[in-house]
Amino acid sequence: MARLFVMIVAVILGTTTSQFPEFAQQYRQRLGGAIDALREVMTEFEQDAVSENLSVPQAIVRMQGSQDTLVARRGHSMERALRRLQSLSDQRDALAQAGPFARVAVVMSDLDAPLAQATLEDFEPAVPVTGEGIASAAGGGLLGLILAWMGVGTVRAARQRRRRTRTI
Numbered sequence: 001m002a003r004l005f006v007m008i009v010a011v012i013l014g015t016t017t018s019q020f021p022e023f024a025q026q027y028r029q030r031l032g033g034a035i036d037a038l039r040e041v042m043t044e045f046e047q048d049a050v051s052e053n054l055s056v057p058q059a060i061v062r063m064q065g066s067q068d069t070l071v072a073r074r075g076h077s078m079e080r081a082l083r084r085l086q087s088l089s090d091q092r093d094a095l096a097q098a099g100p101f102a103r104v105a106v107v108m109s110d111l112d113a114p115l116a117q118a119t120l121e122d123f124e125p126a127v128p129v130t131g132e133g134i135a136s137a138a139g140g141g142l143l144g145l146i147l148a149w150m151g152v153g154t155v156r157a158a159r160q161r162r163r164r165t166r167t168i
Contacts, residue, residue, distance in 0.1 A: 002152040009151075010144035017140025021100075021133045022126040024107040027119045031092055034115055038085040045078055056082065088112060100132045 042056070049059035060082070063075025091110050098106045126133075 002156075006145060006148035006152060009148035010141045013144030013147070014137045014141030017143070018133050018137030019123075019125050020104045020108075020136050023119065023123060024104045026123060027107050027111075027116060028092075028095055028103070030115050030119050031088055031095070031112070034112075035085065035088050035092060038081055038088065041081060042085055084112075088115075101135065104132065104136070 045059070046056050049056050052059065054062065060075050060079050063071050063078065066072045066075065087110075091106070091112070094106050094110070095103055
């Protein structure tokens with residue numbers, strides 16, 4: 001029974017971890033779309049700023065200092081959009097420089113929460129046929145084996161202690 005439990009845990013964890021590279025791939029695709037959308041917004045904003053002889057930072061400061069609360073709020077949202085565009089662009093660059101096995105780590109280390117949530121909502125599992133997918137599955141399976149055997153060992157040790165205390 002213990003071996004069956006260990007194998008089930010290993011298969012489940014291996015299957016789950018095999019999906020990390022696919023999640024990273026789907027996240028990367030959404031990342032590119034988010035960057036394109038933000039860049040379009042920022043390009044239009046930059047054109048408006050230039051038409052007023054302002055740089056983007058100057059236009060943002062001007063909007064934020066406006067007495068009109070709507071304009072001031074819009075200035076703050078443009079500042080957030082600019083920061084997010086920079087953050088997402090940095091992450092895309094890091095992903096482009098990372099090797100196949102490092103991409104998962106890059107994605108997981110600097111997730112953009114709204115982008116990750118959207119990716120997870122639309123996530124479609126895939127068969128891990130890439131080297132990193134197979135390695136992730138093997139690593140997860142091995143981790144599952146170790147954790148399950150530790151759990152089985154803990155249960156066995158507790159049973160033996162109970163048996164010893166009953167016989168005393």
